[in-house]
Amino acid sequence: MKLLNHKPFSFSIPIILLMLHFNPLVAQESVVxxxxxxxGMEKMKNAEASFTFRKHTYSYQRQNGQFxxxxxxxxxxxxxxRDVFTNKGFIRYIDDTVAPITEERKNAYTNSVNSVMYFAFLPLWLKDQxxxxxxxxxxxxxxxxxxxxRVIFKKEGGGVDYEDVFLYWFDVExxxxxxxxxxxxxxxxxxxxxxAYNQRTVNGVTVQDYRNLQPKIKDGVPFEQIEKAFENGKLEELSIIELKNVKISTLPKI
Known part of the structure; x- marks a missing residue:
């Protein structure tokens, strides 16, 4: 799953709406x-949060690009x-003692923690460089x-799985x-x-849960039109992505 780049975000909202008809890049960035x-995800650039997901408790802190x-x-x-992932890297503690782990395991645990945060606070990360x-x-x-x-990733800063491809659907209203x-x-x-389901607002930030589906027949669905497969009943539920006890508080930008 995508490792967050954690570089500063930049925004470019067009002033002249007519530009949307002539510049596709402006149009797609305007949607995001x-x-x-x-x-309300802008608040998550400087915020603290906590939630439970399956059998784990997660905490999030991000301020001025430090996380x-x-x-x-x-x-x-x-x-x-206790798995701790920061700008400086990843450390696993067992009963408050640093646990020796292989580089392969370290990468796997980092990816696991990071992916939960990635999906929890979308669409914020879609303005990553x-x-x-x-x-x-x-x-x-x-x-x-x-x-x-449609979202793809540059090789530089795109993480080990930069070849992954994402699609997002935003209500036009x-x-x-x-x-x-x-x-x-x-x-x-x-x-x-x-x-998405169970959409709710926590301290001004929209949080939602998801039904996670996959094709019933492997390689039987064209990815770029996967929403049509969903409507035609060609996907099956694999799991539920449910965040419980979500708490969010904002932090000052220093």
């Missing part, structure tokens, strides 16, 4: 800018495991019209991010399609 604005992500759980022996946006026009899902935005999908190539590869 608006989605970030209405979701600390923590995952707390228990191992099979009942020991308290490694992101390349492409406007795919509008499409209809369940009778509603959506802006369809209120810019809510109701669906997303991605195709990945690590391991055996595959596709996922996520349908």
């Amino acid at each position: 800018d608006k989605a970030i604005e209405v979701s 600390t992500y923590i995952r707390i759980g228990k191992n099979k022996h009942g020991g308290l495991v 490694a992101v390349v946006l492409e406007n795919k026009g509008t499409t209809s899902i369940k009778g509603k019209e959506y802006h369809k935005i 209120d810019y809510s991010m109701d669906y997303l999908a991605y195709t990945y190539f690590t391991g055996k590869g595959g596709m996922r399609f996520r349908e």
Whole structure:
């Protein structure tokens, strides 16, 4: 899953709306800018947050580009495991003692913690400097019209899985991010399609859960049109992505 670049974000909202008809890049960035604005995710650039996901407790702190992500759980022996990912790297603690781990395991744990944060606070990360946006026009899902935005990543700053491809669907009326999908190539590869539900606001920030789906038949769905497969019943539920006990507080920008 995509490792966050953590570089400063920049925004470019067009002043002259007519530019949208002549400059596709402005159009797609305008859609993402608006989605970030209405979701309140701008606040997460300088904020603290906590939530539970499955059997783990997560905490998020980000201020002036410095971040600390923590995952707390228990191992099979009942020991308290604390994974800490910061700008300086990753450390695993077991009962407050630094645990020796291989580089492979370190990368896997880093990726795991980071991916949870990535999905929890979308669409904020879509203005990362490694992101390349492409406007795919509008499409209809369940009778509603959506802006369809395709995302790929630059090799530099795009993480070890920079070849992953994402699709996002934003409501043309209120810019809510109701669906997303991605195709990945690590391991055996595959596709996922996520349908948002239980949308709620926590301290001005929109948080939502997802139904996580996959194609019923491997390689039987064209990724670029995966929303059509969803509507035609060609996807099956794989899991539920549910964040519980979400708390968010903003921090001052120093």
